Amino acid sequence: MKTFAYTAFTAAGKRRRGVVVAEDEADASARISAQGLLPSEISAQSGVRASRAVPGRRMRRIDHDMLSVFTRQMAVLLSAGLAADAALEAVQTAAGASRIERLAAEARAGLMEGEPLSQALERAGGVLPPWFTAAIRAGEHSGDLDAVFLTLADHLESNASDRAAITSALIYPAFVAGVAVIVCAVLMVTVAPEIVAMFAATGQELPPLTLAVLRVVDFIRDNFVALALTAVALLALGLASGRVPALKNRRDRLALRLPLAGRFLRMAEAAAYLRTLALVINSRLPLTEALRFAAGVVSVESFSHEARAAGDALHRGENLSSALSRLSFLHPVARQLIQAGEASARLGPMTDRAAVLAETWLRTERKRVAVVLEPLSMVVVGVMVLVIVLAVLLPIFDMQAMVGP
Numbered sequence: 389m390k391t392f393a394y395t396a397f398t399a400a401g402k403r404r405r406g407v408v409v410a411e412d413e414a415d416a417s418a419r420i421s422a423q424g425l426l427p428s429e430i431s432a433q434s435g436v437r438a439s440r441a442v443p444g445r446r447m448r449r450i451d452h453d454m455l456s457v458f459t460r461q462m463a464v465l466l467s468a469g470l471a472a473d474a475a476l477e478a479v480q481t482a483a484g485a486s487r488i489e490r491l492a493a494e495a496r497a498g499l500m501e502g503e504p505l506s507q508a509l510e511r512a513g514g515v516l517p518p519w520f521t522a523a524i525r526a527g528e529h530s531g532d533l534d535a536v537f538l539t540l541a542d543h544l545e546s547n548a549s550d551r552a553a554i555t556s557a558l559i560y561p562a563f564v565a566g567v568a569v570i571v572c573a574v575l576m577v578t579v580a581p582e583i584v585a586m587f588a589a590t591g592q593e594l595p596p597l598t599l600a601v602l603r604v605v606d607f608i609r610d611n612f613v614a615l616a617l618t619a620v621a622l623l624a625l626g627l628a629s630g631r632v633p634a635l636k637n638r639r640d641r642l643a644l645r646l647p648l649a650g651r652f653l654r655m656a657e658a659a660a661y662l663r664t665l666a667l668v669i670n671s672r673l674p675l676t677e678a679l680r681f682a683a684g685v686v687s688v689e690s691f692s693h694e695a696r697a698a699g700d701a702l703h704r705g706e707n708l709s710s711a712l713s714r715l716s717f718l719h720p721v722a723r724q725l726i727q728a729g730e731a732s733a734r735l736g737p738m739t740d741r742a743a744v745l746a747e748t749w750l751r752t753e754r755k756r757v758a759v760v761l762e763p764l765s766m767v768v769v770g771v772m773v774l775v776i777v778l779a780v781l782l783p784i785f786d787m788q789a790m791v792g793p
Contacts, residue, residue, distance in 0.1 A: 392408050452544060517687075669736045
């Protein structure tokens, strides 16, 4: 089976685009016609398979919001008793978004070629994160695929909610900052030169604050092109750091040295690791498999080495709590819960409790940052505006004092 992208027209003459899984182009045309559409263009698609075969071809990336919708749809359909291929077909039919439709179609094509669902999704056109497919692989081995999708959907929706809260906290300050910068720029471009000319004519010295602000303005004006190119380069570097492994490793090492960013990174890695570990343990797979799958979701290079070392220690005969002591990103309370689960023969529930605890800490920390971020950013904007306004007003006050009685 192959995936075909098509452009077709309805009976009313409206153009529609989508994807369909078929044996060949003729079968694809028949399937499109069966939907009451008149096919205009049909082209074979091969997703990441072709992207890997053709050097330099850019792979399509599905964002977290789309992935969250796709995961929730799959969780509901699999929980209703549908097989994986039927669930993917239903998602493809009712997706409502081209990226989700294409992801479901390409994954279904791989599934019908004999690939497991995790591999089909991994090789589909969505370029899914490694931890996502690792968790699905664990669900395939345990037979609890619907539970895995439910857990992943909850995790993605929780992360999306936290990101939305932080973004919302930044929208108003960013808008105020933009307006303030424009107003201040107008003041410095129109009013400040007149004040400077007046002081030059009288031979008086400008206030130190005004001189400092004018130096900053002159520096920005004289080096505007270089500063703009630097900003673009930093933006491109930031985007590339999420895709190039070497840059990502350097970015992670830098983030771990920063107090707030390092804390967030450790908490996020711990939550993902413990959630996968609990998922696999509760699926009644061997502990060696649990540590192997959990290590697959760790994205920070140093933490990934620690996770693999913990798996090797378990293979050598150490107990789980002793092996997990090698993980520097796990909170001591989480390790104590797992150790208590080992001692009480309730490893699955206690590991799940440790995962819930780690996720709760991460969610609480994000909400705390979102609450503090808005007033803090407003204070920063206010200080910036105050400095620029004072830089304009102080010379005016001095001039008034000079001409006064």
